[in-house]
Amino acid sequence: MDTPSPAFRSLFVLVGSGNPSKIAAVRLAFLSLYSSLDPESLHVEGLPVDSGVSAQPINDEETYRGAIMRAQNVMRLWKEKEGERRRKEEKLGGQMVEGRGAGKREEQDKRKRGQNERQQGEKGKESNQCTGGTGKPCEICKGCLHVCSTVGAEEGSLLLPDYVVGLEGGVKEEPFPSLCPPLAPPSSPPLHCFAWMAILEPRTGRWSGAKTASFPLPGIVATMVRAGVELGEADDRVFGREKSKERDGVVGLLTGGIVDRAAFYAPAVVLAMIPFGRYRGRYAGG
């Protein structure tokens, strides 16, 4: 990733989830992307939002859709909260709203300045209008999977995040390993666990996405998931754990802690950031 310019004195990343393992994954990813950034200047905030898909997505399309919806929903929620905060502040005649210290406000204003500097420094601002190839503005991705640029546009004096990340876990049947006789299960193909990341850059309205690698789930877990039990719940029941999905996840258990859920997701966040990095120009319009 680009070395942070002076404007990147701080970075604000918003995450569409309250799950600590997802927030940790995003933090890990951005710390590696912006390695010269003071870790204290990296603000990663997660807010629980609806994914708009089933509790246990069962294919790529549904999982990616969930990731996009999470990013969109948290962006919307953030704007509402920020708008509300601004209104309160204005009402109080510029005085600080109770519970939000002056330091926090200063920090936000600093971020806002950084955001403006970056915007000013950017030549040839891209269009914020997404048509998804239809010729008509996108209806904020209601059911569509194309790149929607209408959500992240800056509004008035609201502080917007530098990036908004939606992460969604899913499962899907992976037929390929069953082509190999020693691995072939007797009946159905192995059920693989994976996740999609969707990232919105509000200042340009551009989107990107990438997915994790995948791994096969044990037969008993797969059977439960096929019967309608959520993966996290199945994992807890089979292995006698609690809230595993908020900690190391099933991946952490199966790899003996070598790869926990945060470490599993973080590389995919890094990959999803590629179009916003040093080769950004090569992705423009693509």
Ligand SMILES: O=P(O)(O)OP(=O)(O)OP(=O)(O)OC[C@H]1O[C@@H](n2cnc3c(O)ncnc32)[C@H](O)[C@@H]1O
């Ligand atoms: O809704 P939030 O709080 O963001 O977190 P979640 O873990 O429920 O989030 P997802 O919707 O992304 O995950 C979809 C499902 O997959 C499960 N899941 C995904 N990865 C997992 C893992 O590593 N360990 C356990 N469960 C996992 C989880 O139980 C969910 O039911």
